[in-house]
Amino acid sequence: MKASRLLHLLLLLQTRQRTTTTELAARLEVSRRTVLRDVEALSAAGVPVYAERGRSGGIVLLPGARLNASHLEPPELEALSLAGLDSAQRERMGVSAMWESAARKIAARQAATPTGTCPLRLADLVVVDSAPWFADSETAVDVADLASALRHRRRLRIRYRRSAESEASTRVVDPYGIVAKSGRWYLVADYRGDGRLFALDRLSAFELLDAPVSLPPDETLRSRWAALKERTEGRGRVSVTFRLPEDRLDLARRILGTRIHDVSDPENGTCTVVVGYPDIESVRQLLQFGDHIDILAPEAARVRISQLARILAERLSASSS
Known part of the structure; x- marks a missing residue:
């Protein structure tokens, strides 16, 4: 136009x-x-x-001309409210054009404002990229279409495949909204009255139903997300203690994150680390530390890691023979 x-x-x-x-x-x-x-x-x-x-x-x-062209329209303000999204995520949400329009207006306003002794804007010094390294964040459904459907505040029938399943199943959910976390998209919804996270890369289809959503009156997307995040990142039911070389501690922090509950002071070049898992089977994550790790407790964790290592060794031996 x-x-x-x-x-x-x-x-x-x-x-x-x-x-x-x-x-x-x-x-x-x-x-x-x-x-x-x-x-x-x-x-x-x-x-x-x-x-x-x-x-x-x-x-x-002409120098000094002051144009009132920096007024932000409601769609532009809405795009700016999604400030945590990176360019790829804004594209999937369908707000890239409005974001760029708002950014141009802000840049014009900043250009007309004296900078004083600071020649650089903070945006020139800080880049925010919320995508994890080497991540493929493709989704089976269109994120913008899903967000548009959620505005109607009605129930959804979704086709969803759980991580441990090979086939998707159908369920009816009461949605709160969408969350972008570490480069992945999630639908936050109640399923049979319980808050759930549905990863959009495993959500293959959705259908907007006629029935309105049925959500607790005191719950919002942010409050439900906070509870689900705490449930996911909270202290696990199983505490696992292991010994690790001091020079592998940074790697452990990157891999394990908030699962780490305690780290001892280095002694003879090694540290003792305590992590929390929801169950013993989750200790398979520690296999990626290879021969650098020594599981100390509990005994069930030592046994399971030994079993998994033996299975892996036998599989590799069979494939090479």
Whole structure:
């Protein structure tokens, strides 16, 4: 739309004041002739902008001109409220265009404001990327479509495959909303009255039902998410103690995170670490430390790690023979 393009042109000029027609054409994705026509239209409307010819010419906005073009529209404010999302996640939510429009307006406002003794914005010094390393965050359903459906505040029929299952099953849930956590998307919903997390990479389909959601009146997406997060990251029912070389402690912190409950002071180059798991079977996570780890307690954890190591060794031996 021409009105949107004219506003974009104004914001670009307010940010830089002098810009070549070639650069403006590239930024606006139009021809140079269209840029010149837009400049003529703005000038005719009383905007102090004109075209300068010559080698150092370009499109110029008169210095000191203050344009009230930085007002944020409701969709732009909504996009900014999702500040924790990275560019890929904003794209999946369908708010990238509104985010970029709001960012242009903010940049124009900042350009018109004296910076004092600090030439750099905080945004020039800090980059937030919430995606984990080497992660594939593809989802089976369209996140933007799901978010749009959730606005209706009605129940959902979903097809979902649990991590331990090979086939998806159907269930009816009462949704709170969507959470983006460490590069993964989750549907937060009550299933049979109990709060659950449904990873969108294992949610293959959803259907909006006629019945309204049935949620506790004092629960919100944030409160339910906080409870589910605490349930997931809280202290496990099984405490496992192991010994690890001191130089592997940073690796352990990256892998185990908040599962670590206690770390002893180094002694003879090793540390004693206590972690929490929901059950003994979860100790299989510790196999990735290989021969650097020595399980101390409980005995059930030592036995299970020994069994798993033996199974792995036999499998590797059989495949190489």
